[in-house]
Amino acid sequence: MKLxxxxxxxxxxxxxxxxxxxxxxAGIKMAVLxxxxxxxxxxxxxxxxxxxxxxxxxFTTIIKEQMTIxxxxxxxxxxxxxxxxxxxxxxxxxxxNNYKEMGFIExxxxxxxxxxxxxxxxxxxTELGVELLEEGKLKGVIKNIENELHVAVIxxxxxxxxxxxxxxxxxxxxxxxDKMFSFVWDAIKT
Amino acid sequence: MKLxxxxxxxxxxxxxxxxxxxxxxAGIKMAVLxxxxxxxxxxxxxxxxxxxxxxxxxFTTIIKEQMTIxxxxxxxxxxxxxxxxxxxxxxxxxxxNNYKEMGFIExxxxxxxxxxxxxxxxxxxTELGVELLEEGKLKGVIKNIENELHVAVIxxxxxxxxxxxxxxxxxxxxxxxDKMFSFVWDAIKT
Amino acid sequence: MKLxxxxxxxxxxxxxxxxxxxxxxAGIKMAVLxxxxxxxxxxxxxxxxxxxxxxxxxFTTIIKEQMTIxxxxxxxxxxxxxxxxxxxxxxxxxxxNNYKEMGFIExxxxxxxxxxxxxxxxxxxTELGVELLEEGKLKGVIKNIENELHVAVIxxxxxxxxxxxxxxxxxxxxxxxDKMFSFVWDAIKT
Amino acid sequence: MKLxxxxxxxxxxxxxxxxxxxxxxAGIKMAVLxxxxxxxxxxxxxxxxxxxxxxxxxFTTIIKEQMTIxxxxxxxxxxxxxxxxxxxxxxxxxxxNNYKEMGFIExxxxxxxxxxxxxxxxxxxTELGVELLEEGKLKGVIKNIENELHVAVIxxxxxxxxxxxxxxxxxxxxxxxDKMFSFVWDAIKT
DNA sequence: CATGAATGAGCGTTCATTCAT
DNA sequence: TATGAATGAACGCTCATTCAT
Numbered sequence: 001m002k003l004x005x006x007x008x009x010x011x012x013x014x015x016x017x018x019x020x021x022x023x024x025x026a027g028i029k030m031a032v033l034x035x036x037x038x039x040x041x042x043x044x045x046x047x048x049x050x051x052x053x054x055x056x057x058x059f060t061t062i063i064k065e066q067m068t069i070x071x072x073x074x075x076x077x078x079x080x081x082x083x084x085x086x087x088x089x090x091x092x093x094x095x096x097n098n099y100k101e102m103g104f105i106e107x108x109x110x111x112x113x114x115x116x117x118x119x120x121x122x123x124x125x126t127e128l129g130v131e132l133l134e135e136g137k138l139k140g141v142i143k144n145i146e147n148e149l150h151v152a153v154i155x156x157x158x159x160x161x162x163x164x165x166x167x168x169x170x171x172x173x174x175x176x177x178d179k180m181f182s183f184v185w186d187a188i189k190t
Numbered sequence: 191m192k193l194x195x196x197x198x199x200x201x202x203x204x205x206x207x208x209x210x211x212x213x214x215x216a217g218i219k220m221a222v223l224x225x226x227x228x229x230x231x232x233x234x235x236x237x238x239x240x241x242x243x244x245x246x247x248x249f250t251t252i253i254k255e256q257m258t259i260x261x262x263x264x265x266x267x268x269x270x271x272x273x274x275x276x277x278x279x280x281x282x283x284x285x286x287n288n289y290k291e292m293g294f295i296e297x298x299x300x301x302x303x304x305x306x307x308x309x310x311x312x313x314x315x316t317e318l319g320v321e322l323l324e325e326g327k328l329k330g331v332i333k334n335i336e337n338e339l340h341v342a343v344i345x346x347x348x349x350x351x352x353x354x355x356x357x358x359x360x361x362x363x364x365x366x367x368d369k370m371f372s373f374v375w376d377a378i379k380t
Numbered sequence: 381m382k383l384x385x386x387x388x389x390x391x392x393x394x395x396x397x398x399x400x401x402x403x404x405x406a407g408i409k410m411a412v413l414x415x416x417x418x419x420x421x422x423x424x425x426x427x428x429x430x431x432x433x434x435x436x437x438x439f440t441t442i443i444k445e446q447m448t449i450x451x452x453x454x455x456x457x458x459x460x461x462x463x464x465x466x467x468x469x470x471x472x473x474x475x476x477n478n479y480k481e482m483g484f485i486e487x488x489x490x491x492x493x494x495x496x497x498x499x500x501x502x503x504x505x506t507e508l509g510v511e512l513l514e515e516g517k518l519k520g521v522i523k524n525i526e527n528e529l530h531v532a533v534i535x536x537x538x539x540x541x542x543x544x545x546x547x548x549x550x551x552x553x554x555x556x557x558d559k560m561f562s563f564v565w566d567a568i569k570t
Numbered sequence: 571m572k573l574x575x576x577x578x579x580x581x582x583x584x585x586x587x588x589x590x591x592x593x594x595x596a597g598i599k600m601a602v603l604x605x606x607x608x609x610x611x612x613x614x615x616x617x618x619x620x621x622x623x624x625x626x627x628x629f630t631t632i633i634k635e636q637m638t639i640x641x642x643x644x645x646x647x648x649x650x651x652x653x654x655x656x657x658x659x660x661x662x663x664x665x666x667n668n669y670k671e672m673g674f675i676e677x678x679x680x681x682x683x684x685x686x687x688x689x690x691x692x693x694x695x696t697e698l699g700v701e702l703l704e705e706g707k708l709k710g711v712i713k714n715i716e717n718e719l720h721v722a723v724i725x726x727x728x729x730x731x732x733x734x735x736x737x738x739x740x741x742x743x744x745x746x747x748d749k750m751f752s753f754v755w756d757a758i759k760t
Numbered sequence: 761c762a763t764g765a766a767t768g769a770g771c772g773t774t775c776a777t778t779c780a781t
Numbered sequence: 782t783a784t785g786a787a788t789g790a791a792c793g794c795t796c797a798t799t800c801a802t
Contacts, residue, residue: 403682404677406594406596490673491593491594492596525749528734528739528740529749529750532730532731533727533730533757535730536730537727540722544722549718559719564757567753568756569756
């Protein structure tokens, strides 16, 4: 339809993320959010049925965006390690650029709102290149253990790296990226 | 007169952790907490000045407990790798046994209550065996890079492992522990 | 949208004065006040930020009204005594007609709320015709002593007179007014 | 009987007056009062049945003290004006020395507790030398009008004088006392 | 679509009073 | 008598949501 101002909806989403980043999920107050957006509290309800709807919808939107990012340019004829590195760096940049979104997701997961998320969305785990991992195991270049463990390690170092960068303890440049990826590679390689 | 039941304070702390684990920090409702403990809401205020005091005090208590655990049996004449492993496993068990406490700490950190934590408590970072890392670098058995990065990797894998165990995706036995520690070791070793 | 009913604020003020007159300042209970006004307790907070704001604002409003009343028609070419009498009677009528407001002011002054009154408002003492007193002293018709003392006596008799009238021990008519003013005049005249 | 520690009761009364003087009657919090006295809250209830009992009893006690003071040394063979002056000064000193008690009385009178005061106590109006006034009217030295009006004027100037002294705007010495009494005398004399 | 006013449900907290020793 | 713990009954206030325009 698009009768409603789509830009306004985006503004609401953005300010919501800002608030959650600043004060946590409990900091979302409809009146404050409205003020931040520059609209009336009641106008919020034109775009979202209620607070829960706002949070659940935003959660779903973000998850879907993340799915999109992880799905592209999987196939190249580069060596395995390089392909994994490219992918990892892609996630790293995504994480750094979307830290507010990531924080929102994490906070919702430990809030009572999480039970309201449709299971369909919950199930959509970031596949995180499972195919790639399988290929690596077949080729014998990474440890032959459960994918979950590989995923755990890769994403653990990923999110810690993002945190270091955001807290300015680490600057995002090629040297540091290489350094951090070497942890990943050394951890999982055979 | 009635004697102050010290166990009651502990009961309050415990139920608080339960609530935060179940519903997040925003789920702490003084009335509900009181009911869970089996006392009157106003009795809570005999033990804590107010909600903020409850959260801040509990936070402080937990941090101090964590400090204690990380400080013992540092010196052995075992090989470096084994000593690091022992320490890592110790943290792993602590994390698994105190997952509610850990979750509480994490949630407070992203809540508005965090600014109320005395800076003294904030500064008490778990040193996490910095000395051990220095020694490893001197001996040339682990990468010669900033300690923060080593710490980041080690604790990243640690917390992911805890999560896997708690979510029953991984059971806590020697084989799995070894597997996960091998990630750690391979990641940081030279 | 609904338009803000300015009369509602006035109604809140009025009922507040009623309550303070009946039960004292400690008798102001937001829920009761709301019921008296015929609105929901939370609606009170649309008009006043909180209880303190209500009391302080009302105090300020009343003081400003009093300032207005004392400032008019100072200059006439009547004899001094007559001019003073006119002024005194004016205050008397004001006091009788605004006894609830006066009572409110007095009660706030001996309550912990008084420290919250902006000093600007506190400073605005009813000048109470200081100029007139000066003139009287110059002309030699009233005692040549500090204005504060004259003011003290004049207002002391004034407020006692108001009390007598309100308690029906004295009815407000010309004869009684004359009688009471004669006390004033005899007290201060040379 | 005197089984209970009479000194402790006096301490309670005194601290109550202090509190009312500092914060008003609404400032009486049983727990705070107990702390001020240096006893446990529950001990208060050994001496007074409840808060109302405390306030009503203290009110009654003070009123009775005031009665006592006004009743002595009425008859002298001094000139009328001098006798009135002596009495007025006596009251003035009483007022200055017992300002906390006076303030307490005034505050109770405009509080909901006043309806709980036994009417017997309420009726005990400080006679304030009615006999003396009658004598003055008979001798033709003071105005021949209702005693209530004389009393009103005399006590009005009295309480204003006390206020001036307490607020340090006027110091309590013979000169100032004379000045203020001259207002009284000039006001009521024929 | 947009809004500011209005509100009910509920929350954190206080406090006079009682309990249990 | 004396007390610290315990509590129920409020009270002030917040906030998601709806009303009325």
